[in-house]
Amino acid sequence: MKVLVTGAAGFIGMHVAQRLLARGDEVVGLDNLNDYYDVSLKESRLERLQRQPGFRFVRLDVADREGIASLFAEQGFDGVVHLAAQAGVRYSLRNPHAYVDSNLVGFVNMLEGCRHHKVGHLVYASSSSVYGGNTKMPFAEADAVDHPVSLYAATKKANELMAHTYSHLYGLPTTGLRFFTVYGPWGRPDMALFLFTKAILEQRPIEVYNFGHMQRDFTYVDDVADGVVRVLDRPGSPDAAFDAARPNPATSHAPYRVFNIGNRNPVPLLDFIGCIERALGKTAEKRLLPLQDGDVLATYADVQALGEWVGAVPATPLEQGIASFVAWYRSYYRV
Numbered sequence: 001m002k003v004l005v006t007g008a009a010g011f012i013g014m015h016v017a018q019r020l021l022a023r024g025d026e027v028v029g030l031d032n033l034n035d036y037y038d039v040s041l042k043e044s045r046l047e048r049l050q051r052q053p054g055f056r057f058v059r060l061d062v063a064d065r066e067g068i069a070s071l072f073a074e075q076g077f078d079g080v081v082h083l084a085a086q087a088g089v090r091y092s093l094r095n096p097h098a099y100v101d102s103n104l105v106g107f108v109n110m111l112e113g114c115r116h117h118k119v120g121h122l123v124y125a126s127s128s129s130v131y132g133g134n135t136k137m138p139f140a141e142a143d144a145v146d147h148p149v150s151l152y153a154a155t156k157k158a159n160e161l162m163a164h165t166y167s168h169l170y171g172l173p174t175t176g177l178r179f180f181t182v183y184g185p186w187g188r189p190d191m192a193l194f195l196f197t198k199a200i201l202e203q204r205p206i207e208v209y210n211f212g213h214m215q216r217d218f219t220y221v222d223d224v225a226d227g228v229v230r231v232l233d234r235p236g237s238p239d240a241a242f243d244a245a246r247p248n249p250a251t252s253h254a255p256y257r258v259f260n261i262g263n264r265n266p267v268p269l270l271d272f273i274g275c276i277e278r279a280l281g282k283t284a285e286k287r288l289l290p291l292q293d294g295d296v297l298a299t300y301a302d303v304q305a306l307g308e309w310v311g312a313v314p315a316t317p318l319e320q321g322i323a324s325f326v327a328w329y330r331s332y333y334r335v
Contacts, residue, residue: 002026003232004077006062006110007084009033009042011188012125012179014049015225016081021052023229028075030084032061036091037189044332045186062106072113079232082110082124085155088190089129089294092151103155111166119172121235123228126160126176126258128217128299129153137266138300141178141250141258150294160258167256173235174255177228180262180301184221184321185328193322196276197329200284208269210291215266215298220321223314227261230310250305262301263314275319279326 003020007013008029017027029049033042049055060067062084086092086102107124114122131139132148148154156178163174183193199206239251250258277283291297303313329335 001078002028002076004028004030004071004075004080006030006080006082008049008057009046010083011045011186012182012221012224012228013083014045014186015184015221016083016228017049017055018052019225019229021049021054024054026054028056028058028071028077030058030060030062030071032084033059036086036088041186041189062109063101065105065109068109068113069116072117072119076117077119079121080110080114080119080123081228081232082107082122085125087152087188089150089152090292091190093294096151099151099155103152104158107159107162111162111172114172115166115170121232122163122172122174123232124159124163124174124176125156126178127153127156128178128180128260128262128301129296130157130160130178131299132296137298138264138302139260140302141260141305142248144249149296152294164252164254164256167236167252167254171255173237174257175231175236176258177231178258178260178301179224180217180219180260180299182219182221182224183325185325187221187325192272193276193325194329196273196284197280197326200276200280200282201335205285205287206273207289208273208286209289209295210269210297211288212268212270212273212286213297214269214295215300216269216272217262217264217266217299217301218272218318218321219261219263219301219314220316223263223316224261226312227306227310227314230312231259234310257309259306259309260301260303261306261314262299262303263316263318264301264303265318266298266300267318272318275322276326278319279323
């Protein structure tokens with residue numbers, strides 16, 4: 001296939017593009033290389049991709065309406081994996097307009113490109129953040145997600161609604177993937193694993209919010225990339241059992257699906273820190289702080305639907321995944 005991967009210089013984007021290239025697909029990687037975090041890390045990811053046959057990089061912002069329209073008209077994509085987005089929960093409190101431009105304007109540009117150029121399947125990144133203040137565990141796709149606690153989460157829920165509209169009106173197969181705290185080598189510098197590892201190695205205290213009383217369903221990036229590619233190969237389809245009198249938010253009469261992609265194992269934050277300490281052979285100095293605005297207390301993915309759809313679910317143990325990240329971090333930063 002010829003696949004457009006947006007956010008290709010990003011953490012998940014690089015891993016997905018690598019997996020597609022390894023099986024022989026042609027990949028056009030799109031990224032604007034913004035400075036939300038260290039651009040040199042994004043450039044290093046791109047260098048890895050550009051060493052592989054079948055990869056072409058396009059520097060472009062998804063919010064560039066004319067540029068995106070031209071790209072779709074020129075390339076003739078079979079599938080699109082849309083991972084480009086303004087990430088981060090807390091950053092959305094300081095810079096909300098960045099989320100509107102990237103996550104809403106950019107997303108409708110993707111939908112329009114797919115619609116007008118008969119793309120076979122649009123797979124896009126949603127987020128576990130859409131579950132907001134829900135307390136029922138594990139989080140299931142059939143749960144209502146109407147109470148987001150950050151603008152980032154609200155934009156991801158909006159993406160799901162926008163995708164359904166295009167699936168309904170134009171028959172565009174779309175699948176949203178609600179990622180649960182993805183981690184691993186080449187990870188983002190604003191994520192806890194990266195921040196904690198860097199601080200511990202530099203003998204600085206780490207900031208532990210809600211006094212450590214949080215849980216996250218940490219999901220290894222290779223498992224996520226595998227899930228994305230498996231989903232890409234099976235386009236969303238109408239649900240024959242869909243009942244409009246009791247609608248399931250994750251399916252439809254249209255070719256539309258939404259799946260969780262998580263490790264099914266919520267880990268207490270202090271246990272997560274303990275894994276990092278063991279991998280580094282160092283003990284962290286912890287600054288215990290209150291819960292931050294926009295944060296949720298726990299995440300826990302129900303992945304039964306994903307397993308039934310593609311035949312596999314994430315399963316990498318946390319200790320193994322963190323050891324892989326630490327090995328990469330020490331090698332990349334020579335520490």
